[in-house]
Amino acid sequence: MACMIEKLSDDLTFGCVVTGLTQQDLESPETRDELRQRWLIDGLVIFRGSTVTPAFQIALSDCFAETIIHPVKEIRHPEHEKLIRLVSNPQGEDEDLIEVDGVAGCGWLPWHKDIIFTDKINHGGILHATKITSTGGETGYIDQIDAWDRLEDKSKREIEDLEVVYKFGPPESSPWCCREQVRYIKTGPANRSMYARAESDWPAVVHPLVFTQQATGRKALNLSPRFAQSIVGMGKTRGDELLTILSNHLWDSPSYHHTWSPDEMVLWDNWRMLHRVTPAPYEEVRIVERTTLDGDYGLGRKLPTAA
Numbered sequence: 001m002a003c004m005i006e007k008l009s010d011d012l013t014f015g016c017v018v019t020g021l022t023q024q025d026l027e028s029p030e031t032r033d034e035l036r037q038r039w040l041i042d043g044l045v046i047f048r049g050s051t052v053t054p055a056f057q058i059a060l061s062d063c064f065a066e067t068i069i070h071p072v073k074e075i076r077h078p079e080h081e082k083l084i085r086l087v088s089n090p091q092g093e094d095e096d097l098i099e100v101d102g103v104a105g106c107g108w109l110p111w112h113k114d115i116i117f118t119d120k121i122n123h124g125g126i127l128h129a130t131k132i133t134s135t136g137g138e139t140g141y142i143d144q145i146d147a148w149d150r151l152e153d154k155s156k157r158e159i160e161d162l163e164v165v166y167k168f169g170p171p172e173s174s175p176w177c178c179r180e181q182v183r184y185i186k187t188g189p190a191n192r193s194m195y196a197r198a199e200s201d202w203p204a205v206v207h208p209l210v211f212t213q214q215a216t217g218r219k220a221l222n223l224s225p226r227f228a229q230s231i232v233g234m235g236k237t238r239g240d241e242l243l244t245i246l247s248n249h250l251w252d253s254p255s256y257h258h259t260w261s262p263d264e265m266v267l268w269d270n271w272r273m274l275h276r277v278t279p280a281p282y283e284e285v286r287i288v289e290r291t292t293l294d295g296d297y298g299l300g301r302k303l304p305t306a307a
């Protein structure tokens with residue numbers, strides 16, 4: 001293929017960079033196969049030096065899995081049904097305004113896995129920033145295969161067969177939401193609408209705490225601190241203690257933070273990687289657009305309600 005693929009960093013267990021990919025390159029089955037391999041092996045693929053359009057982003061996405069319409073209607077792009085559009089405009093009439101560690105900012109999101117609060121989590125997505133801020137607004141990534149590998153054998157044995165309960169709701173409903181002190185000064189319409197239907201539309205679900213990547217046999221620590229509630233069948237004291245230890249382990253993990261440029265797209269494996277967004281200045285606007293890759297690892301389930 002005409003484009004070039006390199007490792008993201010010698011210091012990281014994940015990530016590669018593809019430079020100069022064009023939409024035409026996707027016509028080659030070998031190119032598509034190689035990209036799929038890189039996605040599964042490296043977990044994070046950064047496309048640099050591409051002319052990004054919604055059509056290219058969706059065509060690229062279709063190489064990895066079917067690109068689906070995102071299940072959360074509030075964040076769908078108004079013109080392209082296969083994209084979501086996340087707008088952070090803290091000075092806008094009716095947008096989220098969030099204070100993170102005492103500083104009002106835009107775009108912040110804590111470490112999470114997408115839609116872990118449903119029983120079927122998407123396999124990934126391809127992100128593109130259409131409005132970039134002068135600082136901050138970086139998208140961060142942590143490798144949960146590496147996070148598993150770095151646990152002691154005793155911890156691995158203790159957690160291997162455990163399951164975690166997840167529930168959608170505002171940050172204060174997530175005991176392990178983040179390390180930062182966060183205060184919503186104002187909640188925008190998308191989040192207001194989603195929080196209003198949290199109880200009826202997103203009942204609690206369960207996912208295993210450890211997940212094995214079928215293609216490679218590698219295990220990953222399958223925890224999204226945001227949305228986690230408890231450990232199934234474990235007393236609250238030990239369960240909370242374990243979730244605190246494991247969340248701290250993840251938050252202390254090596255990470256990569258992507259600083260955006262308009263000619264880039266970023267693809268990740270949502271079954272393996274955690275991601276987040278660092279806050280950007282209050283007076284700026286940040287916009288990103290993302291595809292959603294279909295898939296189901298088949299390990300999530302709805303929590304049976306008490307009879």
Ligand SMILES: O=C(O)CCC(=O)C(=O)O
Nearest residue numbers: 086109114139277288290
């Ligand atoms: O805004 C970003 O950089 C990432 C947002 C996000 O969490 C996502 O697209 O799943």
Ligand SMILES: [Fe+2]
Nearest residue numbers: 112113114275
């Ligand atoms: Fe996300």
